[in-house]
Amino acid sequence: MKAREAAYCALMAINEGAYANIVVDEILNKYELPRLERSFCTELVYGTVKHKLTLDWIINRMVKKPDKLENGAVILLRMAFYQLLYLDRVPSSAVTNEAVKLARKYFHSGVAGLVNGVLRSYLRDPQQIKWPDSKKEPGKYLEVVYSHPSWMIKRWLKRYGFQNTLKFCEFNNSPAELWVRTNTLRCTPDKLLKLLEEEGCKVEKSSKVPEGIIIKKGPPIGSLAAFKSGFFTVQDESSMLVSHVLDPQPGKKVLDACSGPGGKATHLAQFMNNKGAIISCDVHQHRLKLIEETAKRLGIVIIKTVLQDAAKIAEQMDEDFDYILVDAPCSGLGVIRRRPDLRWRRSEADIIELVSLQREILRSVAKRLKKGGRLVYSTCTTEPEENQENINWLRAELPEIKSYNIYESLPYRKKPEEGTEDAGMLQLLPFADQMEGFFIAGLARV
DSSP, X not given: XXXXXXXXXXXXXXXXTOOHHHHHHHXXXXXXXXXXXXXXXXXXXXXXXHTHXXXXXXXXXXXXXXXXXXXXXXXXXXXXXXXXXXXXXXXXXXXXXXXXXXXXXXXXXXXXXXXXXXXXXXXXXXXGOOOOOTTTOHHHHHHHHTTOOHHHHHHHHHHHHHHHHHXXXXXXXXXXXXXXXXXXXXXXXXHHHXXXXXXXXXXXXXXXOTTEEEEEEOSOGGGOHHHHTTSEEEOOHHXXXXXXHHOOOTTOEEEETTOTTOHHHHHHHHHTTTOSEEEXXXXXXXXXXXHHHHHHHHTOOSEEEEEOOGGGHHHHOOXXXXXXXXXXXXXXTTOGGGOTTHHHHOOHHXXXXXXXXXXXXXXXXXTTEEEEEEEEEEESXXXXXXXXXXXXXXXXXXXXXXXXXXXXXXXXXXXOOTTTXXXXXXXXXXXXXXXXXXXXXXXXXX
């Protein structure tokens, strides 16, 4: 019951606005759960958040007046139905009994009776739940069965069609992979593979990024000697492509305008062989601290952190740069599987607000790019307003800024798809590329 109680407390906090990843860490530390129970608790929290809309569809059909239920009772039912639908290894009797125990602990006997009755009624006949028809209501079907907000589904259906939207949703609901980046200043990918295997990890090399390695199984990252020795850092495979596109040379001056927590800045330092200067800016002091800690662990000495609003760089910084990276604040719709609560936090209105901020940042930093210098713009979203449309806008706004062929720098894709892609931009899509959704554009001042 302890793991389920910890999950319940975490889900209550998330329901009140807490971020899932932060609250899970806090709850796990508070309850001091053994390793297997920690894993179960984490799975229960993230899975319940991820599949919330699907679970509520069942609850709304099993409870006569669902709108009258207390929040805590709804969360208990969501937890229980998540286990019944998605966790085959948990016996249905245990799910019901533990949910009732928690209901008795946190509520009056009437809630416990309701939880017991609803779960037992469902178990007697799971087929009583009718789902939307994929042919008659394709949008509603994807929304309910794959637990995504309707506004996202509508956007993706219009752009990608039914089958690709379905694959996108399936990708978002799948377990996130653990990718790490070899610190080539201290280690080779082959050596790191061997070290990780010696420490009990099951690993494979990336087919797309030479320094990328996927850890399929193993001890906690922080406990590994290879991590403590600075031989690698955690970074997603698609994110690693950004530094390849910018390709900064040793001895040059680089601006990382939105740098925290520092994954890309430290990667850029590897390309520069730890020679030159990288100015890493962020508006949050705690994120600058994360950059400094990572750089120190990796043995990187060329990064200088600066508390700076990227949208005001042109007016507040008086130096120009050979290379600029803008890894812009974005809606994050390409990395939903890594952030299960993001799908419920975002709205379509957020995209409009973010585009305004992204353009302010682009306009500002572009003024600090030296003639002949390179600027890379990247996001972890799939939405055209934040991606291609921003690049088209900047090129029209500043005619001296032109695109360059980024495919020449990519380690695995050497040319754009004919007729569908601009050679200066790359949009990674989970259903097409089997990677997190990411956008990369290369620009230069001529």
